[in-house]
Structures are given as structure tokens and as C-alpha cells.
Amino acid sequence: MTRRPFAAHRKDLDPAVIDFGIQLASTVPAQQRKLCRIAFYLLKYGYSSVDKPFVSAVMPCLNEEETLGICISKVFKCFVELGIRGEVVVADNGSTDRSTEIAQQLSAKVVHQPIPGYGAALSAGIEAADGEIIVIGDSDDSYDWSDIGLFIQRIRDGYDLVIGNRFQGGIETGAMPLLHRYLGNPVLSLIARLACRAPIGDFHCGMRAFTKSAYREMRLSTTGMEFASEMIINAARNSLRITEIPIRLYRDKRSRAPHLRSFRDGWRHLRFIMTYAPDHVFLIPAAIMLAVGVGLQALLVAGPARVFGFPLGIHFLALGSLLTLAGYNVLNLGVLGKIAVALKHPRLGSRTVSWISKRFSLESGLILGSLLAFAGLLTDIVIFVQWIRSSGGSLEETVHLAFVASTTIVLGINIMFTSFLVNLMLSEEKLRR
Ligand SMILES: Nc1nc2c(ncn2[C@@H]2O[C@H](COP(=O)(O)OP(=O)(O)O)[C@@H](O)[C@H]2O)c(=O)[nH]1
Ligand SMILES: [Mg+2]
Numbered sequence: 001m002t003r004r005p006f007a008a009h010r011k012d013l014d015p016a017v018i019d020f021g022i023q024l025a026s027t028v029p030a031q032q033r034k035l036c037r038i039a040f041y042l043l044k045y046g047y048s049s050v051d052k053p054f055v056s057a058v059m060p061c062l063n064e065e066e067t068l069g070i071c072i073s074k075v076f077k078c079f080v081e082l083g084i085r086g087e088v089v090v091a092d093n094g095s096t097d098r099s100t101e102i103a104q105q106l107s108a109k110v111v112h113q114p115i116p117g118y119g120a121a122l123s124a125g126i127e128a129a130d131g132e133i134i135v136i137g138d139s140d141d142s143y144d145w146s147d148i149g150l151f152i153q154r155i156r157d158g159y160d161l162v163i164g165n166r167f168q169g170g171i172e173t174g175a176m177p178l179l180h181r182y183l184g185n186p187v188l189s190l191i192a193r194l195a196c197r198a199p200i201g202d203f204h205c206g207m208r209a210f211t212k213s214a215y216r217e218m219r220l221s222t223t224g225m226e227f228a229s230e231m232i233i234n235a236a237r238n239s240l241r242i243t244e245i246p247i248r249l250y251r252d253k254r255s256r257a258p259h260l261r262s263f264r265d266g267w268r269h270l271r272f273i274m275t276y277a278p279d280h281v282f283l284i285p286a287a288i289m290l291a292v293g294v295g296l297q298a299l300l301v302a303g304p305a306r307v308f309g310f311p312l313g314i315h316f317l318a319l320g321s322l323l324t325l326a327g328y329n330v331l332n333l334g335v336l337g338k339i340a341v342a343l344k345h346p347r348l349g350s351r352t353v354s355w356i357s358k359r360f361s362l363e364s365g366l367i368l369g370s371l372l373a374f375a376g377l378l379t380d381i382v383i384f385v386q387w388i389r390s391s392g393g394s395l396e397e398t399v400h401l402a403f404v405a406s407t408t409i410v411l412g413i414n415i416m417f418t419s420f421l422v423n424l425m426l427s428e429e430k431l432r433r
Contacts, residue, residue, distance in 0.1 A: 282334025296320025365419025
């Protein structure tokens, strides 16, 4: 693919504007024309330079003295070739080698972040960057920083976030451990894709570009490597325009081991995805548990029953009771989780939250909860009276009913108290909307 320098995209002043300028100048007294001409050139120069992108290349760096210099030099060379105004920001949080010294020698801006971690370092670097377009990438020379033109071009096409895809662009032999290449990355990317529906194949690619305004909307808060997943998930949640481009991953040129630790960082990615996916983690399992639990209780309330020839007795009723209560609690936590996500991302319209918000009222929750608790209590009282009347008999025939009544009482009490919590969170969510 041939790269066009960005200067070639530069729009010049509209001829109509130039004509208007000439006409205006002819009405101005001769002694002030020189002043007008200077103003005109300033306007023209200013217009052209405003049109050039200002790009910040932000590099997270922890003890990368062997390769940082190569990356910084590649970026500055690329800026010159592309006619881009730009800067390099090195985001460091505790390098003990010559990394920061090298960065300063090569005129990069060095940002020191006291909080440890890849995400923490990048957040500080991006905050300190002055560019309207930010490109991030490793400082181990595993990505080719000369590719930044491709990323910037996609941003100029109108995308908010551009991610590299190493599976499409090619991975040099030995550049990525086999465990990451064939298991960790594809599986975690698939889970993340299902959770946020972003059309991205490589959720962990470290080379990406985005606009500063898009970054602000993403509201990122993680400090470790899971920052990479959080960025895409939050961008998708905020309906930002995301795309990917094939890029090649090379073997890094350093002699030290990578900072990434497979299981620790893999788990941090998964933990983040699950925390922010209440539909899949809470609501779907809860709905299944509730349906099976309520079904078993309805079937066995009057006594043992047979299903497809199998005898189901009190043990299955105990299971039904457990599933009903656990299902309700998980459902309730899922609803609270959805509201919490909606609070964090007010721009994201959640259909579940707006549905609950329209139909839920504290009073209806309290009425439903107290009716259920009362019905269960009444049933238990009737059984108790029967027990008195039978002078303390075994009451075998009411054991199933007593089980369902107890479950109903607990469920009713849960509904009453959780209604207050849901009401509290919903009123907060309405305020933020
Ligand atoms: N400042 C800072 N940079 C980090 C940290 N962890 C990783 N990096 C940098 O982030 C980039 C990616 O890390 P790397 O070890 O290459 O991970 P990998 O590419 O996933 O194997 C490299 O440029 C590292 O120097 C950290 O805790 N702090
Ligand atoms: Mg790397």
C-alpha cells in the first residue's frame, strides 16, 4: 500500500474566499493594504496548519533501554515523512535502567506515574499528551512504529478507535508464545467479543490509535494489562466507531523477559470482562435457575410426583427451593450490576435498565414482597394449627407445602428489602441521565 503524506490532503483556501479577500483589500486605503496582506497570509498559514493533525505517540515503558530509542527514532522519522506535527510521550512508572534518560535525550516527553502497571502508566501518558490523535504501542520494538500513518488515516476516515490485528497482519515466528497465540488470546477475545459485540479479533493488540475526545468518553480506570480489554469494551459501550487494521507483530528486540504474565494477566482480563457483563454473568444464569426452581416447586408443592417415569420427592423440592432463592438473589445482583454499569456509562442506553426504570416502583416491590411473605406465613400458620389439632402428629402430608411456604416467605422478604436498594440506585441513575 502506498502511503500519501498528509500534506497532500491539506485543503487550501476556497477560491471564493480569496476573491472576497482581494475585493475587500481594494476597498482598504493603500497604506493599510500591507497590513491586510500580512493578516491574509497569517490566516492562510493558520488554516493550513490547523488542518494538519497533531499526533502524540504514547509508549508505556518499564526498563526498555535496549529498544526504547529505536521506537522513538522510528516515530520521529515517520512524523517527518508524513508531514505530521507530533510528539512522543514515554509513560514510565519505575524504570531503573536508562530508559527515561534515553527518552529525554531523544526529545520525548517523559511522564512519571507513581501507580504501578501498564494501564496506570498509559493513563498518565495519555493525559499528558497534547495530541488530538493518540497512538499507543509497546516500546520493545515488537510493533513497527513506522505503521502509525495507517492508524492515523483510519482516524481521519472518521473512526474513534483503531486497533491493530496481529492475526490478520501476521506474527513472526517466536514473537508470541504459542499459549497466547492459540489459546489465551483467541479465547479471551471471543469472550470479550460476545460480551460487548465489538467486531474486533485481537483484543490484546498493544498498537492502537484514538482521538483524545474518544479517550475521555471511554473513562478507563484499570491499572494493569486489562486496560487493553477495558478500552475496547468501554468504547463499544459508548457507541464509539471502532475498526481494526492488520498489522505485523515482530519478535521484540530486547533480551529481558516480557512484563506480561500469562495467568495473572489472563485472569485480570477475564475478571474485567465478567464484572462488566451482567447480562451473561448474572441475568441469564439467574433466569435459568429461577425457571427451574419455580417449576420444581410448582410440581412438588402437593407431594411427590413422577416425571417421565422418574419419582421426584422432597430432595428435588429442596433443590427447587435452593434454585429459586439463589436465582432471585443473582437476578437482583444482576439488575444492580446493570444499573451500576449504566451509572458509569450514562451515554449507553441499556434497554433492561430503561425497562426496569419504567415499570419498577418501590411501592409495587413492597406490595409484592409482603404478599408473598404473608401467603407463606398464612400457610405455615394453617399447618401449625393442624399440628395442634392432631396433638403433635407427624404431618407427613404437609412437609412439601411447608417447604414451599418457607421459600415463599424468604423470597418475599428479599423482594421487600432489595426493592429499597433498586429504588436507591435507579433514582441515582435517573439523576445522571
Ligand atoms: N510503565 C510501564 N510500562 C509497562 C508496564 N508493564 C508493561 N509495560 C510496557 O508495556 C509494553 C508491553 O509490555 P510487554 O512486556 O511487551 O508485554 P507483551 O507485549 O504483552 O508481551 C512494553 O513497552 C512494556 O515496557 C508497567 O507496569 N509500567
Ligand atoms: Mg510487547
